Amino acid sequence: MEFNILLVDDSATVRGLVARALRLAGLPLGNVLQAGNGAEALEVLKSKDVDVVVTDLHMPEMDGLTLIRHLRADPMHKDLPVIVVSTEGGAERIAEARELGISAYLRKPFKPEQVKEAVNSALGVVHE
């Protein structure tokens, strides 16, 4: 069964890199949706079905933590699996993200197999 993924990062390069890693890993990708920040991501989620969100933390306009807080407060998306991919390595920021119930936290730079494992794990949660 194919899954739809939403990639949220202000870097088009990172969005492209994650999408490519997942395609090369042979995951059954349906729609690969993209957004440049949290606000754009919320707009996408209003009209599209998404199975997993992969988001950066540090973005202009609306950052990743704010995006996740919006999702957790929304009955439609409160259980939506979220994977964070960020340069942020500070313990406090990582703990903050984990408290919001993220599925995984990957530090940039990441290896393609780490993204694949994180998405597989997140989808396992979805289908349980």
Next chain:
Amino acid sequence: MNNDVRQGIEEVVCDVIEIFGFMFGDPADPGGEELIEPGDAVSAEVFFEGAASGRLQVYTSLDAAKEMSCNLLGLDEADNQQGLDTLQELVNQFCGQLLTTLAGTEPTFTLGIPVARRAEQQEWNAALGDGATLCFVMDGEHPLLLRLESEGLEGGPLS
């Protein structure tokens, strides 16, 4: 900059070049031929604040940035914007990794939004002539200059 700090920075930079950029990075001598201004110089910088504040700048060639884009995205050819976007992300990742390497994971930092642009020959030469600049070569041919200006990073794990 003491030797441990220099070595720590060099290791981080080479790791990021390899894992993110799919290129090999090596520290280089500032007088090396590979580090002569390439004619299509580009620069990216990111500011940070928090437990320490400062700025990280990198210089390389547009050709190198575009080649990295191709590596990352599986393209035969990248355009200038893709090269600059990749360079922005590269400086972002250098900065995130360097801050935790130099200061540890306890301090909190806020990074600015990285910016990339074309650079003038004089800027390149000034960076190259600055004793605080660290020099690298990517894939044996592409130059990379890195300058970290900061206040308050002293006293971290590598000091």
